[in-house]
Amino acid sequence: MDTEQLLQKAFSLLARGKTGPARAICRKLQAESGEDFNVCHLQGVLALQEGQLELAQAALERALSLAAPGQRSDQALSNLALALHRQGRDQQALEAIEQAIALYPREQAYHANMGYIAESLGRWDRMEQAFALALELQPAEPEYLLGLAVALRRQAHYDKAWELLRELAADSxxxxxxxxxxxxxxxxxxxxxxxxxxxxxxxxxxxxxxxxxxxxxxxxxxxxxxxxxxxxxxxxxxxDNPTIEHMLASLERRAIPRAGAPDEYVRALYDQYADRFELHLKHRLQYGAPGLIVSCLLEQGVEQLERVLDLGCGTGLMGAALCEKLPVNHLAGVDLSANMIKLADSKGVYHRLEQASILPYLQANEARWTLICAADVLIYLGHLESWFALVRRRLQPGGLLAFTIEQGEAEGVSLLANGRYQHHPLYIEQLAQENGLVELHSAELMLRKERGEEVLGRLYLFRYVTA
Structure with a gap:
């Protein structure tokens, strides 16, 4: 087969989900052709299908830099838009898909991609326009009808959206x-x-x-x-489903259960969220708590850490941020989600990882720690009396405790409609004082963005001082 035939075969294999044989062809073409628009495009599409988004972005950008007049760079631009969108880089994705549409405006899939990117940006009028154009090119396509209905509903055009979707919903x-x-x-x-x-x-x-x-x-x-x-x-x-009961309690604003969110709820939430967790947090939600905690430690003159416990370690963002800036002799992580633990392990910075609920772990594990971290974790714990008491018992004398809260205005603890908890700073400071913790640092921070709105939090650093 010549190069063109091999490329066609590779893209055909990818369309059928056969990434292994397609990868073999890609390697052969790279060895034979080197730097070539089509080969780099193939490499980018392959990486995109395998979820290697940064590699996909780099390969597709390289392909576009090699594109000659007459080559279908619109396809590479559309795939680049997808790679950027899946990383949460939606403004860049929007620019890429606009260029693809300018080159080839009759491709309905490009308009649909524009619609999904506009949805992530909260630009509902742009989303409506994109799916309407996609439907002009491919009338009655269910995916596009649904996208247009969502865009209309987001703009409170409920009757119009229902009229559009009613017939489809009757049969689909x-x-x-x-x-x-x-x-x-x-x-x-x-x-x-x-x-x-x-x-x-x-x-x-x-x-x-x-x-x-x-x-x-x-x-x-x-x-x-x-x-x-x-x-x-x-x-x-x-x-008997504790997750359902928790969500009803949050929506009905009932008395706050002292146990916090059920383990089943938190575990299921993060098991299904694990694969896209980091990209979503860092790019779409603009989450930066681990880096801020590390900066706080450095400002306090911390030069190295002997034993660190990362509570609710997730995919390991906190551990990676610590090890990038400070020598850490022993780093342990605990999380409820098995999928999160696997991703944290892939970071290669943790000496020990354990799937467990935080309070039972602290009760059973008698090790003492130089630093205990809990970044964006207490939003699931509710009342914190037991947590503070257990953390105090697990800190070495002079040990450090760093954590964030979602800051509430109501006194004590508040259960929000989204199932998370807010804590008032005075509540935190009182519990810290009762447990021999001396405040070294306290500052407001933007925890993340949700629906374009900043979620206000607070970062604390305490030192455990024995009597």
């Missing part, structure tokens, strides 16, 4: 379409029809937890009253 088994249909029925005062739709889907499906998934979708979309209705339905089906 697609759960994304059905979830949006439920949301629109609730938004257009069709409560009984929405609940009947959910019950019908549950009766016809063998998939467990569907009612909770529908409720989660509504909660994520900010439709809290509607979400509460579906969590109540989910509770009828699963009366």
């Amino acid at each position: 088994p697609d759960l994304d379409i059905q979830r949006e249909a439920v949301l629109l029925e609730l938004a257009t005062d069709q409560r009984e029809a929405a609940l009947a739709r959910v019950r019908c889907i549950l009766m016809e499906s063998e998939q467990t937890g569907l009612a909770t998934q529908f409720a989660d979708y509504l909660a994520d979309e900010g439709q809290l009253d509607s979400a509460r209705l579906l969590y109540q339905l989910a509770r009828e089906l699963e009366p």
Whole structure:
């Protein structure tokens, strides 16, 4: 086969999900052709399918730098937009897809990609325009109809969105379409029809937890009253499910349970979130707590750390940030999510990792630590009396405690509608004082961005001083 035939075969294999044979062809072409637009484009698409987003971005940018007049650089631009979008670099992704559309405006997939990128940026009018153009090029495509309905609903054009989606929702088994249909029925005062739709889907499906998934979708979309209705339905089906009870407690603003969020809820949340967690946090949510904690330690004159415990270590962002700036002799991490633990292990900085709930771990593990960290963890713990007492027992004399909270205005502890907890600074400072912890640093910070809004938090650094 000549180069052109090999390229066609490789792209055909990728279209069928056969990355192994496609990778072999890519290596052969790289050895034979070296720097070439088509080969670099193939390398970028291969990396994109394998989830190696930064490698995909680099290969596609290299391909575009090699493009000659007449070559389909619009395809490389579209794939570059996807690589950037999946990294949370949505403004750059928008620029790339705009260039692709300018080169080849008759490709409906480019307009659809524009719609998804605009959705991430919260630009609902742009999202509406993009999916409308995609539908002009491919009328009645369910994916594009759904995208347009979401864009209209985001702009509070509920009746128009429902009119667009109603016929499709009557026949489609697609759960994304059905979830949006439920949301629109609730938004257009069709409560009984929405609940009947959910019950019908549950009766016809063998998939467990569907009612909770529908409720989660509504909660994520900010439709809290509607979400509460579906969590109540989910509770009828699963009366002993602690996650459902927790979300209902948060939506109904009940008395705050002292135990905090159920382990099952936190574990499931992060197991399903693990693969996209870091990119989402760092780029889309602009999360920077680990780096700020390390900067705080350096400002306090910390030069090395003997034994560090990273509570709720997640994918290892905190551990990696510490080890990049400071010598750490022993670093241990604890997290509820097995998938998060695997990703933390891949960082290669932890000496020990354990899948466990934080409070039982602190009760059972009698080791003493030079530094204990808890970055963006206490949002799931609620009342912190037990946590402070256990942390104090696990710190060496003179040991350091660094953590963040989501800062609340209400006295003590607040349970939010999203299932997380806020803590008032006076509550934190009182517990610290009761446990022999001396404040070294306290400062407000922007924890992350959600729906474009800054979430206010506070970073603390304490030293344990024995009497």
